Each structure stands twice: as C-alpha cells, then as structure tokens.
Amino acid sequence: MANNEMKADLSRLRSYIHQGKIRKIKHLLNNQPKRLNYFLEQQFDACAYATKFKQEKALRLLHSNGFPIDGYPHTHSVTALIIAIRRNDLAFVRTLVELGCDVNCSVRSYTIIPLIEAYQIYKNKHENLFLFETAKEIFRYLLQSGASPNVYNTHHMRLVHLTAIDGEFIFLQLLLNYGAHVNVVTAIHRKNLLHLVCDQAVEQPTESLFEILRTLIQFGCDINHRDDCFETPLMCTLHHGGNLTLGMFYFYFNFC
Structure with a gap:
C-alpha cells in the first residue's frame, strides 16, 4: 500500500475513534495487516x-488489536490513564486497569505520575463535593491496584510529605x-513526617492531627529524629511556642 494511502487510513482511524464507529474501525484494522503495522x-x-x-468500546477493540494500553515509550504524550485521571473519570480508570494498564507508568521523564496526578486533581476539586469524593476514590483505587505509595514529584518531595504539609x-x-x-x-531541612505534622498544628491542634501522630508513631516514625536545626519534633513545638507539647508527651508515653 502506498504511503499516502496509509496516512489517509490513519486519518480515517482517528475520525472513526472520535465518532465511536466500531464497525468501521474493525474493517480498517482487519482489512489489511500492513495497515495495522x-x-x-x-x-x-x-x-x-x-x-x-x-469511547470505551473503541478502546477495548483497539487494545485487543495490539495497540498498547500505556502508549509508547520516549514520547511526550500522556497515557490513557492520565487522561482519565485528569477527567476525574473513575469508571474509565477502572476500565483501563481492567485492561492491564500500568498504574505506575510515568511519562515525560517521570514528571507525570498517576498517583500524584490523582492527588493534584483531588486538591483542585474542593469547590465541588461530588468531584471531590470521586477524586478521593480514584486515589484509593490506584493504591488498591498497585500504585506505589513512595512516589515523589519533580521537586523531590515525596507524596507522603505533600499530604502531611x-x-x-x-x-x-x-x-x-x-x-x-x-x-x-524531606530534601530540604531534613524533616520527617512527625516534624511536618507538628508544623501544621502549632497554632491549633485537632483531633485528626493527634490521631495521625499516633498512627505515625505506631508505624515506627522516629520521634527522636533531628532535622537540620538539630531539633526533634517535640523540640520544634516548644521552639515555636505551640501547644502540642502535652499531646506529644501523651502519645509518646502511651504508644511508644
């Protein structure tokens, strides 16, 4: 087949996908093996x-014909999963995972990572309760599907640090x-999660904050870790004049 004809067929395929014309997509892919190649x-x-x-039906058909669900390496285009996450589309995210997409597949030299993308979408949806809850469910679903919780952004800030801050x-x-x-x-100031959580509550500690402090200590977070200023989390609260001191002592003596 001539190259110009191939280009025309590619243009047709784009159009058929856009319009969801399943039969025409099937005909185009099955009519000539060289065309698919x-x-x-x-x-x-x-x-x-x-x-x-x-176009979920088209997606399933294309995937069954050999089109990669995670796109191509060394390209600048975002993957199908990132597109679905940015659209806050939980149903489509589930479909992609069902088809075997890699929930840890990053693009553009690790600058776009599914789990971090889901968290950023969540942060941007506070004005809409439904979208807010959907974004939270996508985040949870990605973790359930095997997304690594130890990812970090382009500033070398781990996702656990971002959530604590x-x-x-x-x-x-x-x-x-x-x-x-x-x-x-953290890369800057060498603070651990207890430092970061305490920094968030120097002004007004909450019940949820004390609960996460207990969780961190139970998970083994080092309560004696010293940051670049050589301060432990407890010393930080004293230094800033915070009212977490009694609470920190309570958690230390009851849960450590």
Missing part, C-alpha cells in the same frame, strides 16, 4: 485517543496503609 510504527496512541473521547491526613493514612516508607525525610 503502519499505525503501530507511527506510534499512534489509539488507546489514549479513545480515552480522550470516552497540606494537612490531608486521610491521604497520608492511606499511603501508610499501602506501604509508604514512614521514616523518609
């Missing part, structure tokens, strides 16, 4: 394209439950 050689991410337009203790608890390292320290 050409599509794959051109690294057309058909699965991501189908996800973009919410943001005061998102439900997410921090989820990460710990799924195996996040509890004694990791």
Whole structure:
C-alpha cells in the first residue's frame, strides 16, 4: 500500500475513534495487516485517543488489536490513564486497569505520575463535593491496584510529605496503609513526617492531627529524629511556642 494511502487510513482511524464507529474501525484494522503495522510504527496512541473521547468500546477493540494500553515509550504524550485521571473519570480508570494498564507508568521523564496526578486533581476539586469524593476514590483505587505509595514529584518531595504539609491526613493514612516508607525525610531541612505534622498544628491542634501522630508513631516514625536545626519534633513545638507539647508527651508515653 502506498504511503499516502496509509496516512489517509490513519486519518480515517482517528475520525472513526472520535465518532465511536466500531464497525468501521474493525474493517480498517482487519482489512489489511500492513495497515495495522503502519499505525503501530507511527506510534499512534489509539488507546489514549479513545480515552480522550470516552469511547470505551473503541478502546477495548483497539487494545485487543495490539495497540498498547500505556502508549509508547520516549514520547511526550500522556497515557490513557492520565487522561482519565485528569477527567476525574473513575469508571474509565477502572476500565483501563481492567485492561492491564500500568498504574505506575510515568511519562515525560517521570514528571507525570498517576498517583500524584490523582492527588493534584483531588486538591483542585474542593469547590465541588461530588468531584471531590470521586477524586478521593480514584486515589484509593490506584493504591488498591498497585500504585506505589513512595512516589515523589519533580521537586523531590515525596507524596507522603505533600499530604502531611497540606494537612490531608486521610491521604497520608492511606499511603501508610499501602506501604509508604514512614521514616523518609524531606530534601530540604531534613524533616520527617512527625516534624511536618507538628508544623501544621502549632497554632491549633485537632483531633485528626493527634490521631495521625499516633498512627505515625505506631508505624515506627522516629520521634527522636533531628532535622537540620538539630531539633526533634517535640523540640520544634516548644521552639515555636505551640501547644502540642502535652499531646506529644501523651502519645509518646502511651504508644511508644
């Protein structure tokens, strides 16, 4: 087949996927084996394209015909999973996982990671309760499906640190439950999770904060770790004039 004809067929495939024309997609893929090879050689991410337009039937058909569910390595395009996460589409995320997508597949040199992307989407959905809860469920589902809880962003900040700094203790608890390292320290100031949680509550400690303190200590977070200022978490609360001191002593003597 001529190269120009192949290019025209690729354009047709894009159009058929967009419109969800399953029969025409089948005909195009089955009519000529060389055509499918050409599509794959051109690294057309058909699965991501189908996800973009919410074409689940087309996605399943394309995947069954050999199009990679995680896209192609060394490309700058985002994967189908990232597209579904950014759309806050839990049903499509589940479909992709069912089809075998890699929940740890990062793109653009590890700058876009599914679990971190899901957390950022959650942070941006506070104005809408339904979207807010859906984003939380996507985060939980990714962990249940094998997403690593020990990922970090481009600033070398681990996700456990981000959740602690943001005061998102439900997410921090989820990460710990799924195996996040509890004694990791920040690249700057060398603070551990107890330092970060205490920093969040110097002004006004809450019941949820004391609960996460207990959890961190139970998980083995080092209560005597010293940061770059040579201060332990307890010393930090004293230094800042916080009112966590009694609570910290309570947790230390009752749970350590």
